[in-house]
Amino acid sequence: MEVLAKVELSLEKMKKIVQSHRGMLSWGGTAKLAPVDDILISVERPLSMDSTGQLVASILSKKIAAGSTHLLIDIPIGASAKIHDKQEALQLRKLFEYIGDLFALHIEVVFTDGSQPIGNGIGPVLEARDVLQVLSNHIDAPADLREKSLRLAGRILEFDPDVRGGQGYATARDILESGRAFDKMQAIILAQGEQKKHENQPPLQYEVIAYTNGYIHTIDNLKIANIADLAGAPRDKCAGIDLSKKVGDHVNKGDTLFTIYACYKSELEFAKKLADEGNVYTINAKAPSNNAHYYI
Structure with a gap:
């Protein structure tokens, strides 16, 4: 998102954008939702420390601090992914659900294929290109990214009690194919502040x-x-x-x-x-x- 729009926004601007557009994508550090987590990340990342407990705490702390009531967690499984097998994924799901229950946070965990990268690009500009291709229904849009996005979006839509199980995917697909998803993304980008254009590729x-x-x-x-x-x-x-x-x-x-x-x-x-x-x-x-x- 940093490639497309400004992400370091004041808390007041965040609130204004969410009230106007019902969503946004910004850097959580600006809001200082979980300052201790930011410190721990700055220490752990250079040392390549990545414990399961800290992983769960890091993900949930900001969501709880922000007042989230529902959360969808995606756990990719694969030999070279962070989670290697279904048994490990099940244990992580139980931990997420246990902590979520303590804070009255409704958590749904889905397991997805982590056997290879999703989309074609790895790197900010290349990944942003993939995202915009999916949102704009471009002929070159990565099919795997499109499918995974629709499935995850469908599950989020099904948090609404008026949306029956299995109906979310079709709703998400209609929103995407109609162009409404792309239009909303463009509106959010403009509200946050459009970034200057990057070169298509480095030399x-x-x-x-x-x-x-x-x-x-x-x-x-x-x-x-x-x-x-x-x-x-x-x-x-x-x-x-x-x-x-x-x-x-x-x-x-x-x-x-x-x-x-x-x-x-x-x-x-x-x-x-x-x-x-x-x-x-x-x-x-x-x-x-x-x-x-x-x-x-």
């Missing part, structure tokens, strides 16, 4: 190509994130990775798997080195048996 790029023919079986989320980080994302808004192929796609030797974008030569070299070490994508001769996104 430096490197294409990572397939080493053989076959089908893509896995994408290592952690390595993709590390490569994007080395390339300068999210510090440099235009830096990151643009995925050309996803799990289940057929590739020929020499096809582009993903493109690295960077603003500085040194950062591009670091990212290239990690990408060229391999094992970011696994390619096999046979198509994967199951490539369906799952929701529980």
Whole structure:
């Protein structure tokens, strides 16, 4: 959102925008909803500390402080995701629900497919591009991002007792396809303050190509994130990775798997080195048996 609109807003401006548009996207640090959490994050992030208890506390503290009554939690599950299997996800769901009950916060937890990145872009400008393509019903919009967004939006709509179970998805799809979702996003961006336009891509790029023919079986989320980080994302808004192929796609030797974008030569070299070490994508001769996104 920082690519599209100003996100450091006063509490008074936040209230005004929400009252006018019924929603907004801003940086929570400005409102100082949970200042202790901000301190803990600043300590934990450089040390790569990420305990389950702190994860739950960090997510829920700001929501409770803001006065939320309903909350949808998305837990992606995958071998290279933060949560690796269903058993681990179930334990985390129980913890979320337990803490939510203590604060009279209605929490619904959904499990989604975390076996690969959702959308094509990793990095602020590239991710914002994907979001706007979905909202504007663009022909190039990532299908997986669109589908996941509709499913999550549908579940949120079903918090309304007047919306029957299963009806939320169709309602969300109608709102998206009619253009109302895009119009509302544009209105919120203008209300928050439109950001200056970023360049479509930084000047430096490197294409990572397939080493053989076959089908893509896995994408290592952690390595993709590390490569994007080395390339300068999210510090440099235009830096990151643009995925050309996803799990289940057929590739020929020499096809582009993903493109690295960077603003500085040194950062591009670091990212290239990690990408060229391999094992970011696994390619096999046979198509994967199951490539369906799952929701529980």
